[in-house]
Amino acid sequence: MTLATNVDFERVLLPHPGRSEPLNLKEYRAEGGYAGWQKALTSMTADQVIEEVKASGLRGRGGAGFPTGTKWSFIPKAPGAKYVAVNADESEPGTFKDRELMEVEPHRVLEGIALCCYAIGAETAFIYIRGEYVCAADRLEAAIAEAEAAGVLGQGCHGTSVNVTIIVFRGAGAYICGEETALLESLEGKRPMPRSRPPFPAVEGLYRRPTVINNVETLANVPSIIARGSDWYNTIGIPPRNTGPKIFCLSGRVNRPGNYELPLGAATIRQLIDDYGQGVIGGRAVKGVLTAGVSAPILTADKLDTKLDYDSVQAAGSMLGSASLIVLDEGTCMVRAAALMEEFFRHESCGKCTPCREGTSWLFEILTRIETGRGMESDLDLLLSLSGEVAGKVLCALGDFATSPVVATVKQYREEYEQHIKEGRCPFDPW
Numbered sequence: 246m247t248l249a250t251n252v253d254f255e256r257v258l259l260p261h262p263g264r265s266e267p268l269n270l271k272e273y274r275a276e277g278g279y280a281g282w283q284k285a286l287t288s289m290t291a292d293q294v295i296e297e298v299k300a301s302g303l304r305g306r307g308g309a310g311f312p313t314g315t316k317w318s319f320i321p322k323a324p325g326a327k328y329v330a331v332n333a334d335e336s337e338p339g340t341f342k343d344r345e346l347m348e349v350e351p352h353r354v355l356e357g358i359a360l361c362c363y364a365i366g367a368e369t370a371f372i373y374i375r376g377e378y379v380c381a382a383d384r385l386e387a388a389i390a391e392a393e394a395a396g397v398l399g400q401g402c403h404g405t406s407v408n409v410t411i412i413v414f415r416g417a418g419a420y421i422c423g424e425e426t427a428l429l430e431s432l433e434g435k436r437p438m439p440r441s442r443p444p445f446p447a448v449e450g451l452y453r454r455p456t457v458i459n460n461v462e463t464l465a466n467v468p469s470i471i472a473r474g475s476d477w478y479n480t481i482g483i484p485p486r487n488t489g490p491k492i493f494c495l496s497g498r499v500n501r502p503g504n505y506e507l508p509l510g511a512a513t514i515r516q517l518i519d520d521y522g523q524g525v526i527g528g529r530a531v532k533g534v535l536t537a538g539v540s541a542p543i544l545t546a547d548k549l550d551t552k553l554d555y556d557s558v559q560a561a562g563s564m565l566g567s568a569s570l571i572v573l574d575e576g577t578c579m580v581r582a583a584a585l586m587e588e589f590f591r592h593e594s595c596g597k598c599t600p601c602r603e604g605t606s607w608l609f610e611i612l613t614r615i616e617t618g619r620g621m622e623s624d625l626d627l628l629l630s631l632s633g634e635v636a637g638k639v640l641c642a643l644g645d646f647a648t649s650p651v652v653a654t655v656k657q658y659r660e661e662y663e664q665h666i667k668e669g670r671c672p673f674d675p676w
């Protein structure tokens with residue numbers, strides 16, 4: 246649930262903090278909804294829409310931060326079927342922003358999808374939504390029916406010759422389904438295993454046709470960019486590389502977890518925890534913060550004054566990713582935390598590449614034996630060398646993600662590992 250925030254800022258993506266019911270078509274229109282869609286259909290070419298999105302500086306909110314307008318411009322102009330695949334898999338631990346967007350602002354998401362279809366010349370979009378998001382999927386389907394009945398979407402949108410059909414596809418329930426090429430495989434009814442690239446999805450995507458894959462939050466930004474213009478969008482955040490609003494998912498050992506919408510770079514990690522999350526439970530000290538779920542290195546407590554934007558978090562040694570901040574306090578055993586994260590990756594590895602399939606299992610085994618007091622001094626070098634045999638030697642980023650918790654904790658909290666090995670037990674709570 247979104248709660249009140251204290252930066253003076255007009256919320257763009259989730260303008261109704263605390264609301265849990267979906268905005269219907271009438272309510273969304275009353276707030277200027279579908280104005281961008283109407284504007285594009287009546288006064289903009291597809292290329293103009295792409296140029297406006299490029300000029301906004303919008304970067305993908307799914308993790309990699311790739312510029313959205315540039316991604317759209319890669320789609321070939323030649324006639325023939327093209328597709329939009331919306332990534333609503335949202336399986337990264339600590340990530341729950343897309344869920345709220347789809348549950349509360351379904352029409353904003355649909356309008357963004359329609360604009361993307363128009364920009365790249367696609368008539369069909371699929372929303373690949375994780376199976377557990379039953380409420381969000383039902384609400385999206387209801388909103389699609391509502392928009393089609395009103396002539397906003399479907400055949401002949403707003404009385405033009407433009408057709409946009411949006412289909413909700415309920416996912417198969419694995420983290421790897423969020424990797425964009427595994428998502429395409431799953432949409433095609435196959436086992437979700439990432440494809441090797443090239444060819445990239447912009448050339449050969451869904452059913453081997455040109456396809457744009459975008460995150461839900463990315464697309465939810467687009468209606469306002471088109472309706473209000475890229476100049477207005479550039480007043481939010483830090484242009485040119487960190488523009489726009491961002492939803493920060495705050496969880497872990499904080500008093501008030503939740504989704505907080507803020508301009509990129511407007512708050513530091515410390516402000517998010519203290520002012521929005523109302524501090525750490527029990528007033529304990531922060532030991533570390535994960536900024537991108539479990540997929541990027543932990544930042545140590547001396548990095549709490551890092552601003553929350555792509556470049557600042559990267560300069561501090563991690564990644565903003567999906568902006569899912571998990572706070573670990575002074576009572577956390579970092580060896581155990583690393584082992585739990587590795588257990589997740591071991592379970593979610595699709596098994597296609599040997600270094601990832603075998604490496605995640607071995608990393609988990611070694612972390613577990615250290616945590617349970619059976620570690621050896623040589624294990625620390627072994628963890629680092631084994632991680633080096635996985636990262637960069639696999640087909641998709643899951644393998645790289647899987648080494649982050651290990652490398653970051655061994656390097657930054659080495660003394661905790663050494664204490665486990667020396668004392669032959671966990672100095673924190675037993676496993």
Ligand SMILES: Cc1cc2nc3c(=O)[nH]c(=O)nc-3n(C[C@H](O)[C@H](O)[C@H](O)COP(=O)(O)O)c2cc1C
Nearest residue numbers: 305306307332334335336423424425459460463642
């Ligand atoms: C293992 C793995 C899981 C991912 N899960 C998601 C996800 O749940 N949602 C998402 O939007 N992107 C996810 N991504 C990133 C996508 O592959 C892709 O970069 C993104 O959907 C592109 O959208 P964007 O440009 O709008 O960010 C994942 C990537 C990997 C490697």
Ligand code: SF4
Nearest residue numbers: 595597598601641644
């Ligand atoms: S890196 Fe891991 S998850 Fe990705 S394709 Fe290879 S085995 Fe599958």
